Amino acid sequence: MAQDTYWGSFEEVSKYNVSLNYAERMWLAWYTYMQNDVLATGIMSFVMHEAVYFGRSLPWIIIDLIPWFRRYKIQQNKIPTAWEQCQCALLVLFSHFTVELPQIWFFHPMCQFFGLSTTVPFPSVYKMALQIAVFFVLEDTWHYWTHRAMHYGFLYKNIHKIHHQYSAPFGLAAEYASPIEVMVLGLGTVSSPILWCAITGDLHLLTMYVWIVLRLFQAIDAHSGYEFPWSLHHFLPFWAGAEHHDVHHERFIGNYASSFRWWDYCLDTEAGPEASKKRREKKLAALKKSA
Secondary structure, three states, X not given: OOOOXXXXXXXXXXXXXXXXXXXXXXXXXXXXXXXXXXXXXHHHHHHHHHHHHHHHHHHHXXXXXXXHHHHHEOOOXXXXXXXXXXXXXXXXXXHHHHHHHHHHHOHHHHHHHHOOEOOOOOOOHHHXXXXXXXXXXXXXXXXXXXXXXXXXXXXXXXXXXXXXXXXXXXXXXXXOOOHHHHHHHHHHHHHHHHHHHHHHOOOEHHHHHHHHHHHXXXXXXXXXXXXXXXXXXXXXXXXXXXXXHHXXXXXXXXXXXXXXXXXXXXXXOOOOHHHHHHHHHHHHHHHHHHO
């Protein structure tokens, strides 16, 4: 039974669900306490998104203030000012409350429609890892094609241009974009798990949350503007990362993918000096062969 406080519900749930671990009992107590699944999922989803987005952006804000890190800054002469950081944060907050909050509010009914589970116990780590790997591939594909489309004519001028206000990106700017772009690109993040659930009928809300957290980390880090010796793409060559996306902001074209490099590689849309050099070498080789 629901109690007057969350921790009262937690104690009550713990009495009768001893087989559940601590996190699972906290999860069950939340839904028990709220007595409204739509409200419970909506509040939890929005608070999680805001905490992760601004919590992950904070280290990059601090790093921008420390001169020692400039050696790792990709565009070293372009450090965001306090005003730029503040302006960016305000627009992002506006977008979160006017665009993302309404979508999040209807998230639970959508989950129920497609059969997404919110019960306990949680799925295994292995199952979650497999599903999230699939989501990364699906989202990256969606992001590549929609992002590339937004660099043409009307779509760039009226929608995507605002995201390119900063030719040297920084963490907070990951979701600095037109509300339309937030919805279109965000659709890839949300629809990939929903599509999986609709086909397989097997997806838990916790898996969705872990996926969104990792996707937020990826987007914010890709906009950080810093390239470290320990950056992930040094160990996973197909990973995109900050170096890949920073060039896109600097040159305004190419490197359209979000997480991986294979779409840009296969479709010859890589940007940067190395990519340009490879294209010149290919053209010279083709000319010599035809001569």
